Amino acid sequence: AQRVTQPEKLLSVFKGAPVELKCNYSYSGSPELFWYVQYSRQRLQLLLRHISRESIKGFTADLNKGETSFHLKKPFAQEEDSAMYYCALRTGNQFYFGTGTSLTVIP
């Protein structure tokens, strides 16, 4: 069963424009959600987690249980934000990943 859905494989925005990367999940329990990022030639790394309610590099993500969504947002995109972004759901001791969204920020 598809637990994490990222509908956009590719997303391009201009520098300074707002960006939103969509993530929807399916899970009957209490979800633990994460956003991971992979910059060019680097390893997959955690960007943020919903439990922390933090803003990292200007990104935020709010868990919406009614819509089962955990969209990643940034008000003003920067060129260095260009990367691959993966939404992940942790259930018990397993992490399930979406197929990823490749974000390109156009200068």
Add this chain to the structure above:
Amino acid sequence: GAGVSQSPRYKVTKRGQDVALRCDPISGHVSLYWYRQALGQGPEFLTYFNYEAQQDKSGLPNDRFSAERPEGSISTLTIQRTEQRDSAMYRCASSLNRGNTEAFFGQGTRLTVV
């Protein structure tokens, strides 16, 4: 070590050969995961260890794939009689397995079967 270490970084093998991929997790991390990532896809779960116990191997695609973590630290993913469709990035991750902890990933091993 400072992070999750995987070796080799790149492996090219002939079809039919066996390969062993190694993962050295962060010291003290209880949980260890193996993922496979095909081009254009997200990481796909293969198997998971808690200490030395293989808790879940439901993601292993067939019996040519096996994994072990005999002392609860380093893990080896073995693929026997490799096929071209096994070509992918194989990623290892580890976590503390405590509360809402994240998974830390290694650089991955890029396997190419020719």
